Amino acid sequence: MTHSSPSIIPYTGVKDSLTWFALPILITIPLCVFSYCIAAFGTGRGIGMAAVCTFVLWFLFEWIIPYRRDWSKRTDQQLYNNLFHITLSITGRIGLQQWFKVVVFVVISDVLIAHDVHHIFMVWPDQWPAIVQIMLCVFLAEGLNYGRHRLLHAVRWLWPIHALHHTVDRLHALKGGNTHIIEAASGVFIVAAPLILIGCPGDIFVWYGAVNMVFPTHANIRMTLPSFVHYLVVTPAVHYLHHSKNMTYGNGNYASVLPVWDILFGTYYHPDHHHYDTIGVEDDRMPNHLMGQLLSPFTWYRLKKPEV
Numbered sequence: 001m002t003h004s005s006p007s008i009i010p011y012t013g014v015k016d017s018l019t020w021f022a023l024p025i026l027i028t029i030p031l032c033v034f035s036y037c038i039a040a041f042g043t044g045r046g047i048g049m050a051a052v053c054t055f056v057l058w059f060l061f062e063w064i065i066p067y068r069r070d071w072s073k074r075t076d077q078q079l080y081n082n083l084f085h086i087t088l089s090i091t092g093r094i095g096l097q098q099w100f101k102v103v104v105f106v107v108i109s110d111v112l113i114a115h116d117v118h119h120i121f122m123v124w125p126d127q128w129p130a131i132v133q134i135m136l137c138v139f140l141a142e143g144l145n146y147g148r149h150r151l152l153h154a155v156r157w158l159w160p161i162h163a164l165h166h167t168v169d170r171l172h173a174l175k176g177g178n179t180h181i182i183e184a185a186s187g188v189f190i191v192a193a194p195l196i197l198i199g200c201p202g203d204i205f206v207w208y209g210a211v212n213m214v215f216p217t218h219a220n221i222r223m224t225l226p227s228f229v230h231y232l233v234v235t236p237a238v239h240y241l242h243h244s245k246n247m248t249y250g251n252g253n254y255a256s257v258l259p260v261w262d263i264l265f266g267t268y269y270h271p272d273h274h275h276y277d278t279i280g281v282e283d284d285r286m287p288n289h290l291m292g293q294l295l296s297p298f299t300w301y302r303l304k305k306p307e308v
């Protein structure tokens with residue numbers, strides 16, 4: 001992405017070479033760790049080890065080849081609030097997913113079986129090779145996630161749920177998970193639930209969670225990539241446009257992993273042809289304090305825009 005901002009750091013030599021390898025390293029190493037640990041220690045530890053590996057690599061690369069100086073974690077006033085929202089969202093989502101599987105799925109399955117219609121819904125091709133099932137799962141989950149994300153932007157009363165994620169003045173490793181707990185919960189019902197209900201096995205769906213987690217879409221890492229890569233996967237440059245204050249781009253590039261859904265629905269912007277100005281939202285009413293942020297989905301339109 002060409003950009004003239006003085007905050008963009010130029011690199012030469014070894015660091016410049018590293019900008020070419022950053023994305024493949026950041027995606028493949030945590031996924032290899034996940035693949036090994038899930039087989040050796042089970043799903044819970046597998047995703048935990050992959051998360052640790054992901055964050056260690058992001059922090060390391062943000063330290064060695066940061067993209068922008070003004071997106072530093074060191075000067076970020078919201079860092080501890082971000083950590084709180086990440087922890088709450090992850091634990092909330094895991095708890096809700098377990099509850100959903102144990103309670104709702106069992107109840108719904110019982111009803112379907114009682115009416116002898118469960119075979120109509122259980123259409124998942126579980127006889128296909130695992131790798132093909134994982135690819136299908138990622139593709140379908142991304143489609144559902146695209147719809148969920150687009151609704152959060154398009155529906156006025158849903159936007160306050162998503163606003164916490166967008167009212168940031170910088171992007172880095174701790175901004176991706178900075179979502180309101182209600183938004184995190186929405187993913188369980190809109191993305192996980194439909195796939196589980198059509199019979200997608202939990203050990204296949206967990207791969208979508210892993211793939212989604214390892215993509216460094218919010219990381220402040222300088223990457224040099226051939227133009228076509230931005231069409232294949234959601235790169236940081238693609239996702240930076242989504243966080244632009246310019247709502248033409250803000251209401252686009254909704255995908256988390258596969259831009260194909262944005263391309264299909266005409267909401268894709270390629271970072272080589274479109275350039276963002278600043279990160280955030282014009283109508284930023286988000287309080288700086290934690291309690292105000294937690295209440296913001298209910299108070300957003302009553303909150304006053306802070307004086308600049």
Ligand SMILES: [Zn+2]
Pocket residue numbers: 149153162166242
């Ligand atoms: Zn968004």
